[in-house]
Amino acid sequence: MKKGLDVEQVMEEVNRAVAAPETLLADLWKEERPQAPNLAFLYPPHSKSLRVNLDLVSRNWEVDPEFELGSSRKITGSAAVAFKGFERKMLRWYINPIVHQVRKFNMLVTRTLHDIGNNLESLEDRVKRLEETQRDSDKEGGG
Amino acid sequence: MAFEPRPVTVLVLAWNGLEVTKKCLDSLLRETNHPDFKVMLVDNGSTDGTPDYVRSLEGVELLENGENLGFVGGNNAGIEATTTDVVLLNNDTEMIQGDWLALMQELAYSEDDIGVVGCRLVNDEGRLVHAGTYMPVPSFWGQEYPGDEKDIGQYCDDREVEGVIAACVYIKRELIDKIGGLDTAYFSYYEDTDYCIRARESGYRVFCSRTTVMHLENASTAVNRMDFSGTFRKSRETFMGKWKTAIESRYTSKLTWRSFISGENDFARASEKLLWALDEAGVEANLAFLEGADRAELTDFRVNDMKNRGSDRDRPQVMFGPPARAADADGRKNVGWVATPYETFKQEWAKELNRLDEVWVPSGFQREAALASGVKAKIELVPFGVDPEYFHPGIEGYPLSDRFTFLTFADWGAGSAHETLLRAYTAEFSSKDKVVLVVVTKQSEPGGQAEEEVEAMNLGMDRAPVVFVVDHEVPHYQYGCLYRSADCLVVAERGADNDHRALEALACGLPVVTPSWGSALDLVRDTAVTGYECDLVPSPEGPGWAEPSADSLRAVLRAALANAEDRRAAALTMGEQVRSERSWKAIASKMVARLDVLR
Numbered sequence: 188m189k190k191g192l193d194v195e196q197v198m199e200e201v202n203r204a205v206a207a208p209e210t211l212l213a214d215l216w217k218e219e220r221p222q223a224p225n226l227a228f229l230y231p232p233h234s235k236s237l238r239v240n241l242d243l244v245s246r247n248w249e250v251d252p253e254f255e256l257g258s259s260r261k262i263t264g265s266a267a268v269a270f271k272g273f274e275r276k277m278l279r280w281y282i283n284p285i286v287h288q289v290r291k292f293n294m295l296v297t298r299t300l301h302d303i304g305n306n307l308e309s310l311e312d313r314v315k316r317l318e319e320t321q322r323d324s325d326k327e328g329g330g
Numbered sequence: 331m332a333f334e335p336r337p338v339t340v341l342v343l344a345w346n347g348l349e350v351t352k353k354c355l356d357s358l359l360r361e362t363n364h365p366d367f368k369v370m371l372v373d374n375g376s377t378d379g380t381p382d383y384v385r386s387l388e389g390v391e392l393l394e395n396g397e398n399l400g401f402v403g404g405n406n407a408g409i410e411a412t413t414t415d416v417v418l419l420n421n422d423t424e425m426i427q428g429d430w431l432a433l434m435q436e437l438a439y440s441e442d443d444i445g446v447v448g449c450r451l452v453n454d455e456g457r458l459v460h461a462g463t464y465m466p467v468p469s470f471w472g473q474e475y476p477g478d479e480k481d482i483g484q485y486c487d488d489r490e491v492e493g494v495i496a497a498c499v500y501i502k503r504e505l506i507d508k509i510g511g512l513d514t515a516y517f518s519y520y521e522d523t524d525y526c527i528r529a530r531e532s533g534y535r536v537f538c539s540r541t542t543v544m545h546l547e548n549a550s551t552a553v554n555r556m557d558f559s560g561t562f563r564k565s566r567e568t569f570m571g572k573w574k575t576a577i578e579s580r581y582t583s584k585l586t587w588r589s590f591i592s593g594e595n596d597f598a599r600a601s602e603k604l605l606w607a608l609d610e611a612g613v614e615a616n617l618a619f620l621e622g623a624d625r626a627e628l629t630d631f632r633v634n635d636m637k638n639r640g641s642d643r644d645r646p647q648v649m650f651g652p653p654a655r656a657a658d659a660d661g662r663k664n665v666g667w668v669a670t671p672y673e674t675f676k677q678e679w680a681k682e683l684n685r686l687d688e689v690w691v692p693s694g695f696q697r698e699a700a701l702a703s704g705v706k707a708k709i710e711l712v713p714f715g716v717d718p719e720y721f722h723p724g725i726e727g728y729p730l731s732d733r734f735t736f737l738t739f740a741d742w743g744a745g746s747a748h749e750t751l752l753r754a755y756t757a758e759f760s761s762k763d764k765v766v767l768v769v770v771t772k773q774s775e776p777g778g779q780a781e782e783e784v785e786a787m788n789l790g791m792d793r794a795p796v797v798f799v800v801d802h803e804v805p806h807y808q809y810g811c812l813y814r815s816a817d818c819l820v821v822a823e824r825g826a827d828n829d830h831r832a833l834e835a836l837a838c839g840l841p842v843v844t845p846s847w848g849s850a851l852d853l854v855r856d857t858a859v860t861g862y863e864c865d866l867v868p869s870p871e872g873p874g875w876a877e878p879s880a881d882s883l884r885a886v887l888r889a890a891l892a893n894a895e896d897r898r899a900a901a902l903t904m905g906e907q908v909r910s911e912r913s914w915k916a917i918a919s920k921m922v923a924r925l926d927v928l929r
Contacts, residue, residue, distance in 0.1 A: 192804055193804075193811075194482075194811035195728050198728035205766050225795040226789075226795075227798065228780065228781055229797060
């Protein structure tokens with residue numbers, strides 16, 4: 188049965204967050220976000236936020252330079268779209284190699300993050316098994 | 331009346347496992363502060379030096395059976411060798427409370443008809459594994475309360491139970507004289523449940539004491555490499571042969587319970603507790619799943635057994651769910667136990683509710699809403715309940731040492747008024763105030779919805795701290811710990827079905843701040859539950875619901891901090907009333923009375 192997190196652990200985290208909000212925020216907020224003292228977001232360690240973020244990374248690593256062109260202008264819109272298409276065509280020699288590099292980098296980072304995630308899970312399993320073995324041998328040793 | 335200690339013999343049964351026996355005897359002799367007890371080790375033919383060790387001890391008698399007579403034969407030999415009350419104690423137990431024996435004896439003699447007293451058992455990790463037993467039907471796989479939960483102070487009062495296990499059990503001599511020892515038809519397992527039933531059949535009651543003993547569980551089986559499943563299966567067959575018919579006949583009425591019964595939602599939690607209470611009240615329930623039977627994953631043994639009873643449309647049926655699902659009820663007689671989030675029930679809901687034989691609503695507000703919506707079916711007030719074993723002031727709490735803690739639960743949906751709460755709180759309290767707002771929340775979408783929404787609010791910089799606890803999977807049985815770790819619960823909901831958290835918090839003795847609207851209105855009184863003003867605004871679905879006033883909320887939050895002591899005292903008093911009048915047991919007996927009328 189899934190046991191979840193104890194309230195005791197949650198309250199310890201809350202206590203730490205209140206005691207040192209800036210430290211926690213530096214860990215939790217994205218770098219480009221402004222400092223926001225006294226607001227802390229406590230996610231479960233590793234588990235859910237890592238899985239959620241990996242899922243998002245996997246769905247967003249691809250960069251597509253051929254996105255659909257549009258215009259908000261009612262009358263001259265079609266002309267604007269045609270012009271944008273022409274511009275895009277003319278700049279492909281410059282943009283596409285860069286996009287290709289970005290895609291390649293994103294793909295490698297995504298793959299690496301997945302590897303790290305998998306390694307973390309197997310490490311956690313290993314630690315859990317070792318702890319169980321240790322506990323069993325303690326019990327046997329102690330009676 | 332003052333407690334008068336009486337002579338009692340603690341029978342420690344051992345079959346090898348010398349190391350655990352040493353710890354057991356050591357703790358027993360060291361910790362126990364009862365003035366008139368003796369210890370007898372009953373040895374079932376150990377070959378690991380247990381008898382020699384016991385002979386070397388002072389104050390422990392030895393009874394050697396010479397061979398393994400099993401749990402039953404071994405204990406019976408001990409019972410026959412003594413003339414006093416006995417405590418049957420496994421050798422894989424350790425005493426952690428000096429007054430354990432005195433408390434068990436005191437409870438046994440608190441009423442003439444108490445014959446058997448068990449106790450709370452925790453394992454070596456501090457998890458509560460036993461606080462009484464029950465026998466689910468039709469599987470007859472005996473189960474223990476609560477099974478395996480962190481010991482947070484649940485089941486911490488003396489209480490009558492169906493059965494207890496014999497790892498640590500006090501038996502009065504007068505009961506032994508009447509019904510004898512354990513039934514020798516069993517070798518091991520089920521003999522304790524059998525004994526409790528025999529005691530009850532003889533007019534005695536079985537209790538579980540508030541005292542706690544540590545139990546390592548199945549050490550003998552493990553040490554001696556015993557065939558657990560073979561022995562268990564055989565004992566179960568023996569037990570069913572003896573008691574199946576009698577146990578099945580305890581049910582005096584029947585119903586079909588239709589709801590969301592599995593998963594982590596409020597309907598499922600309430601259903602589980604209520605089904606337990608109904609089962610104990612003699613109602614044989616079978617289940618119909620609003621979520622679909624194929625999608626239902628049940629973890630509770632008793633409820634799972636109810637699922638295995640199949641379906642029966644001839645029974646009265648209670649549909650406990652959103653009013654939009656009233657049409658799902660398909661029994662011979664149908665009841666809808668429903669609540670609207672709005673000021674009224676929608677017209678299409680009222681139409682379906684009028685097809686039912688009876689409509690149960692949880693509050694006076696909901697009754698008015700049903701009447702105003704044109705519900706003509708008979709309306710009965712059946713309030714929501716709370717489990718007093720898990721929500722009371724003795725539950726473990728982890729409060730912050732130097733700050734007043736406001737606690738709130740938030741869903742980031744349209745029905746949540748947490749934006750108003752955040753604005754009111756951050757406007758009212760600055761970094762100089764010794765307060766914190768803890769927001770326990772789940773994100774309906776992955777990817778930082780809570781962070782983005784809070785960031786977009788652009789709250790002022792000089793504010794008291796807010797801590798969002800996001801997506802932590804706290805087991806629901808520990809929610810009492812959350813309430814006990816806080817100083818005030820703040821309900822910030824637009825919907826009218828807004829009283830169940832307030833009820834849980836109150837049962838724990840926690841003051842509550844809640845909208846003066848909806849079902850929670852029934853709870854607003856004195857200083858224990860303070861209401862704040864709301865306007866009525868159209869919901870996205872049409873009918874009106876509450877829009878909390880930020881100014882009123884600010885004032886109420888400030889007052890909660892200013893009069894904290896008075897409010898806590900008032901909440902403790904009101905909590906007592908909530909635990910007795912709104913326990914699931916009380917709600918179940920109200921339901922049984924209504925079902926009797928319907929039938």
